[in-house]
Amino acid sequence: DAGVIQSPRHEVTEMGQEVTLRCKPISGHNSLFWYRQTMMRGLELLIYFNNNVPIDDSGMPEDRFSAKMPNASFSTLKIQPSEPRDSAVYFCASSFDQGTEPQHFGDGTRLSIL
């Protein structure tokens, strides 16, 4: 079975540019999560969706970050404009919204803002 698919795997861009990260969750999962991981702050939950609806975006750092889930099989995380401090690994994860079900992670997008 295909797991969570993220693209691109690596992104290097200059500050001020728009960055779009993409995620395809596992088919049938109805919850989707975006995380950011850095050495300094560890793993941070940015936002999560349930049935394509944003439920909690309190972890989104600021207005430069936005996330959408137009359908059950696709989500994007956008940063505009990007800044060097946004450099991190961004993970997408999906799950069933049942109490005993774990989250399944993609391989992440390693983002470097110069």
Next chain:
Amino acid sequence: GNSVTQMEGPVTLSEEAFLTINCTYTATGYPSLFWYVQYPGEGLQLLLKATKADDKGSNKGFEATYRKETTSFHLEKGSVQVSDSAVYFCAPKTSYDKVIFGPGTSLSVIP
């Protein structure tokens, strides 16, 4: 609020040594408990889980027992290998969809 405390790393062990990584949590309700592992350059993978008190989760030689009375879920392995070098995350699932991840414990196993 809900939180997770893991033993601080990094932990360095020799091959075939015994491993314990402590994890305690505070949570409302009756959470399911997970351990995830992250190998270098990869995403987090589910290692094992337990869903009710006294359940023991196990996988790849790792074990952890759900201790409701002490709100703990310590990870153990009797004999570690170099290939076990990774970061380990304790993660209670405190609501129908939200998981709280601990800070992670880095393990290095040397030959």
